[in-house]
Amino acid sequence: MNFTNFGKYILLLKAAFRKPEKTKIYLKAIFQQMDFIGVGSLGLISIISTFIGAVMTLQIAFQLVSDFIPKTIIGSVNRDSSILELSPTISAIVLAGKIGSAISSEIGTMRVTEQIDALEIMGINAPGYLILPKIIAGITMVPVLVIISMVLSIVGGYLGGTLSGALSAAEYVQGITTDFNPYTITVALVKAFVFGFIITSVPAYEGFYVKGGALEVAQASTRAVVVSCISILACDYIVTQLLL
Amino acid sequence: MIEIKDIYKSFGDNEVLKGISGKFEEGVTNLIIGGSGSGKTTLLKCMIGLHQPDKGTVLYDGREFTQLNFEERIEIRKEIGMLFQGSALFDSMTVEENIMFPLNMFTDQPRSEKLDRVNFCLERVNLADKNKLFPAELSGGMKKRVGIARAIAMNPKYLFCDEPNSGLDPKTSIVIDELIKEITEEYKTTTIVVTHDMNSVMGIGDYIIFLHEGKKFWEGSKEEIAKTDIEELNDFVFASRFMKAAKGKF
Numbered sequence: 001m002n003f004t005n006f007g008k009y010i011l012l013l014k015a016a017f018r019k020p021e022k023t024k025i026y027l028k029a030i031f032q033q034m035d036f037i038g039v040g041s042l043g044l045i046s047i048i049s050t051f052i053g054a055v056m057t058l059q060i061a062f063q064l065v066s067d068f069i070p071k072t073i074i075g076s077v078n079r080d081s082s083i084l085e086l087s088p089t090i091s092a093i094v095l096a097g098k099i100g101s102a103i104s105s106e107i108g109t110m111r112v113t114e115q116i117d118a119l120e121i122m123g124i125n126a127p128g129y130l131i132l133p134k135i136i137a138g139i140t141m142v143p144v145l146v147i148i149s150m151v152l153s154i155v156g157g158y159l160g161g162t163l164s165g166a167l168s169a170a171e172y173v174q175g176i177t178t179d180f181n182p183y184t185i186t187v188a189l190v191k192a193f194v195f196g197f198i199i200t201s202v203p204a205y206e207g208f209y210v211k212g213g214a215l216e217v218a219q220a221s222t223r224a225v226v227v228s229c230i231s232i233l234a235c236d237y238i239v240t241q242l243l244l
Numbered sequence: 245m246i247e248i249k250d251i252y253k254s255f256g257d258n259e260v261l262k263g264i265s266g267k268f269e270e271g272v273t274n275l276i277i278g279g280s281g282s283g284k285t286t287l288l289k290c291m292i293g294l295h296q297p298d299k300g301t302v303l304y305d306g307r308e309f310t311q312l313n314f315e316e317r318i319e320i321r322k323e324i325g326m327l328f329q330g331s332a333l334f335d336s337m338t339v340e341e342n343i344m345f346p347l348n349m350f351t352d353q354p355r356s357e358k359l360d361r362v363n364f365c366l367e368r369v370n371l372a373d374k375n376k377l378f379p380a381e382l383s384g385g386m387k388k389r390v391g392i393a394r395a396i397a398m399n400p401k402y403l404f405c406d407e408p409n410s411g412l413d414p415k416t417s418i419v420i421d422e423l424i425k426e427i428t429e430e431y432k433t434t435t436i437v438v439t440h441d442m443n444s445v446m447g448i449g450d451y452i453i454f455l456h457e458g459k460k461f462w463e464g465s466k467e468e469i470a471k472t473d474i475e476e477l478n479d480f481v482f483a484s485r486f487m488k489a490a491k492g493k494f
Contacts, residue, residue, distance in 0.1 A: 015314075114329070120293075120294065121292055121324055122350075
């Protein structure tokens with residue numbers, strides 16, 4: 001995203017946050033988007049988080065082969081990695097692929113088939129009607145998904161560790177309950193909030209300014225996912241730097 | 245009435261509109277015609293605010309439109325109905341929801357009243373029983389008619405139609421043309437149709453503007469267009485074999 005595009009992105013966001021024409025219709029759209037982003041992604045996030053937690057436990061156990069390190073550390077490392085990094089970031093990248101491409105192609109198709117022009121002719125603020133509900137749904141549902149992801153990742157670690165025999169259930173539970181710092185949850189939720197904003201606003205921008213036809217919509221969709229992923233990783237670093 | 249004064253519009257170095265002026269009266273079907281690339285759709289988009297003209301003004305019953313910001317344009321836009329070339333129906337909504345959409349956004353009528361209005365509009369375009377269908381389930385002609393129903397849902401004072409016959413068979417084209425003319429005369433709307441379909445021109449063209457290379461080249465009625473001696477206009481009007489054969493019979 002160069003400076004011109006960044007400027008257009010900011011102006012689009014400014015337009016999206018104008019006062020809604022009819023709050024009731026916007027609320028309905030917000031709930032529809034929350035269903036799409038939250039409920040629609042629950043299965044995928046659950047599967048990925050559980051497996052990542054399980055694999056993390058096995059890999060930590062594989063690397064920490066020392067008599068001087070208690071096995072409870074495996075649980076602690078898995079817990080902190082899941083909460084601070086894996087759940088927010090991996091979930092966000094997966095959601096950027098799933099939701100980002102859907103948002104970009106939906107809005108892009110509406111642009112090339114003149115549906116956005118139709119909204120504007122009616123006197124409706126198209127960025128507000130199309131983008132604002134998605135952003136609000138993103139910044140509320142992505143943190144919820146991240147919390148679920150954290151829980152399932154830790155549960156996955158328990159299953160992976162105990163089923164493989166890498167550590168006992170008691171060692172794992174002791175590990176995840178020792179020296180727990182609740183502030184890590186705050187950091188993860190701040191990340192999730194920022195990522196939720198990126199996942200919805202960047203693809204919406206890419207779709208909103210599509211020119212051409214089906215090929216350009218597909219290109220915008222790809223660009224939306226790429227730019228979202230890079231933005232997520234950059235913001236991940238910045239938020240971590242600022243909060244830890 | 246809509247009046248345009250000295251409209252200029254360029255895209256980069258490409259000057260598309262070169263000082264176009266005209267007056268479009270209410271209750272008559274006004275046509276903007278011209279070949280591909282002559283600037284007719286660009287002119288239409290400048291008139292409805294989808295493009296900002298580089299120079300010139302658009303007046304809706306004396307109200308200046310081009311210099312207004314988004315919020316200030318809303319009041320005039322509520323009076324505009326538009327039929328798009330590809331219909332531009334919202335894919336995710338049924339026919340009923342498409343037509344009800346502007347009513348939901350801008351009126352506080354109870355649902356029963358809005359439903360009555362939707363049914364009235366659908367009956368007006370002869371699609372009375374199609375409320376629950378999605379746009380993907382409609383034929384091209386039906387989509388255009390739903391587009392017209394949506395355009396008239398808010399009782400517009402100004403009706404714009406961009407290539408209303410594109411992609412339609414001749415019989416359906418005539419139905420759409422007749423519908424536009426009937427609505428214009430019945431509701432006294434200021435109707436502007438962008439087309440290059442000569443059947444439409446000869447069928448419903450009360451007042452016609454011919455654009456050529458971004459300039460207004462000619463204006464007049466359908467009776468006058470058939471008798472013109474202007475070479476560029478003749479080349480456009482009588483380009484098809486059918487029209488050549490029919491020359492002198494209008």
